[in-house]
Amino acid sequence: MELDVRHLRALCAIADAGSVRKAALQLGMTQPSLTTQLRRIEKAIGGLLFTREQSGSQPTPLGRSILARARPIVADMSALVSAAKDAAANISEAHLRIGSTGNRAVAGWLRRLHTRLPDTDTTIHVDVSATMLLQMVATQQLDVAFVHEFTGFPLPVPSGVERRVLVAREPQFIALSASHPAAERPVVRLADLADDRWVVDLTVEDECAALRRAFTDAGLNPRLVHVRDNTTAAELVASGEAVTPCQPTTSAREGIVIRPLRDDPLTVRLFMVSRPHTTCAPDADALYADLKASYLELAWANAAYRLWLLRHNSPLLRSDEAAPGARPSSAAASCLAPIPVTLPAPGPAPASARAAAAPSGWRSPSAAG
Numbered sequence: 001m002e003l004d005v006r007h008l009r010a011l012c013a014i015a016d017a018g019s020v021r022k023a024a025l026q027l028g029m030t031q032p033s034l035t036t037q038l039r040r041i042e043k044a045i046g047g048l049l050f051t052r053e054q055s056g057s058q059p060t061p062l063g064r065s066i067l068a069r070a071r072p073i074v075a076d077m078s079a080l081v082s083a084a085k086d087a088a089a090n091i092s093e094a095h096l097r098i099g100s101t102g103n104r105a106v107a108g109w110l111r112r113l114h115t116r117l118p119d120t121d122t123t124i125h126v127d128v129s130a131t132m133l134l135q136m137v138a139t140q141q142l143d144v145a146f147v148h149e150f151t152g153f154p155l156p157v158p159s160g161v162e163r164r165v166l167v168a169r170e171p172q173f174i175a176l177s178a179s180h181p182a183a184e185r186p187v188v189r190l191a192d193l194a195d196d197r198w199v200v201d202l203t204v205e206d207e208c209a210a211l212r213r214a215f216t217d218a219g220l221n222p223r224l225v226h227v228r229d230n231t232t233a234a235e236l237v238a239s240g241e242a243v244t245p246c247q248p249t250t251s252a253r254e255g256i257v258i259r260p261l262r263d264d265p266l267t268v269r270l271f272m273v274s275r276p277h278t279t280c281a282p283d284a285d286a287l288y289a290d291l292k293a294s295y296l297e298l299a300w301a302n303a304a305y306r307l308w309l310l311r312h313n314s315p316l317l318r319s320d321e322a323a324p325g326a327r328p329s330s331a332a333a334s335c336l337a338p339i340p341v342t343l344p345a346p347g348p349a350p351a352s353a354r355a356a357a358a359p360s361g362w363r364s365p366s367a368a369g
Contacts, residue, residue, distance in 0.1 A: 001044040005077050008070040010037055011049065015067050019056040075139040082141070095121040099133040099145035101204075102126060103270075104249050106146065108294030116290065128203045130155055137161055137273050144287050148268040150210035157273065164288045165271045166295060167316065171308060172266040173248045177240035178257050188259045190218045197223045199233045199244040211245065214265040248305040249298040260308055270295075 013023040014034075024034040042049050049063035059067060096117065100106050106124065113122055127133055130147035137145050138158035148170075149155040157163055174188055182192040200208050208224065215222060225242055227233045236242040238255035245266055252258050272291055274284040296316060299305050309317055 001040055003041065003044060005074065007037070007041050009074050010034060011041065011063075011067060011070055012074050014038065014050060014057055015059055015063070018058075020050075020052075072135065072139070075135060075141065079139045079141050094119060095123070096144075097123050097125065097142045099125045099127065099136055099142040099147075101128060101130050101133065101147050103146060103148070104247065105291065105295040105298055108297055109146070109291045112290040112294060113287070116286070128201070128205070130205055134158055134161060134273055137275060140275065144272060144274040144284065146270070146272050146291060148270050150206045151267045151269065152213065153206035153210060155205075160275060161273050162276045162284070163271050163273050164284070165269065166288075166292060167270040169264075169267045170270055171248055171260060171264040172245045172268065173250065173258050173260050173304065174243055175237050175246045175250065175252075175256055175258055176243040177238055178255050179240055180243070180257075183257045183259070185259065187262050189262045190214065190220060190265055193243055194220045194222055197225045197236075197242040199225050199227050199236055199242045201228050201233075202226050203228060207245070210266055218265065248308065249295075249302050251302070258304060260304060 010023070010027065013027055014020055017023040017026060020034050020038065021031045024031045027034065029037075038050070045062070045066065047062045048060050049066060050057040050059055094117070096113065098106075098110070098113075106126075110122065110124060113120070125133075125136070125142060130145075130149060133142065133145040133147055134155060134157055136142040138161050146166075147155070151169065174193065176183055176188070176193070176196075180196075182188045185192070198211065200211060202208055211224070225236070227236065233242075233244060234253070234256070237244055238253070246258060248258075248260070250258050272284075272288050274287070276284070299309060299316065308314075
């Protein structure tokens with residue numbers, strides 16, 4: 001028996017669905033038919049690819065090895081079929097396919113793109129896996145993607161993909177209950193949160209590993225709570241049951257405050273990826289300029305993050321690098337003058353400082369980049 005793309009697609013479906021039954025439904029097959037096909041594939045390869053347990057089907061070491069090679073092939077074939085269908089239908093309408101991990105800058109990015117490219121059909125694909133998004137750009141399923149990687153945990157950027165770094169070192173702040181003792185401080189130390197539970201999302205690549213490394217460096221071992229639901233995570237934080245890392249552009253909500261972490265123990269790199277010389281997509285430099293303008297708009301609107309940028313003399317503040325329209329107006333810039341650049345020592349802060357560090361509104365804390 002010779003394996004073809006149909007067999008590889010079946011293996012990927014079983015791995016993604018977690019069971020033969022669910023995979024069969026997705027593939028439009030009966031469970032016995034897919035089970036028989038799997039046995040034939042395993043016989044042809046000469047080894048067991050999945051273990052059958054009550055909880056579902058889990059790849060064996062051999063299965064994981066086969067899947068690592070199968071996924072790019074299946075993705076390439078999907079891209080080929082999609083391109084062929086577009087060519088056959090003689091589609092003339094301009095289109096732009098964007099991918100992103102969770103980030104608040106995406107909404108402003110899309111708004112700018114719609115304004116600048118009103119005749120372009122723009123779609124957005126959001127995924128917690130930055131690796132998957134990079135692969136989708138490499139296989140031409142996406143034109144561009146905006147992703148993050150935790151410092152010390154570099155992402156595997158496929159060959160043929162061009163990267164433009166937006167922020168080389170973005171600090172991750174902490175979301176905690178307004179009643180938390182550390183909420184009175186303008187800057188929080190990891191040690192202040194040593195006894196707290198930390199909400200993490202295991203589906204966010206490397207978040208848990210990066211947190212554990214930061215705790216180890218600080219000589220701490222706090223408890224982790226694995227929560228994928230953003231609403232539940234926010235309620236746990238508001239009630240004081242847990243704290244969670246969050247993007248520095250995150251807005252607070254009732255019962256929750258956002259604070260910087262002293263010495264920035266958890267940071268990420270933000271960058272945009274695209275394929276050079278892609279004729280069907282708009283100019284990548286223009287896409288990047290729109291993304292940067294959107295990010296700067298958010299950064300300047302958040303008092304706590306604005307203070308961090310000023311204190312660290314961030315490259316984002318340089319007028320020669322800022323995208324048109326991203327810098328605050330003269331009137332808005334004049335309002336920044338009273339903000340102190342030197343952080344105060346830990347301890348109770350005056351009400352004015354607390355108010356400046358806790359902007360209104362809320363964005364779910366689970367996205368970390």
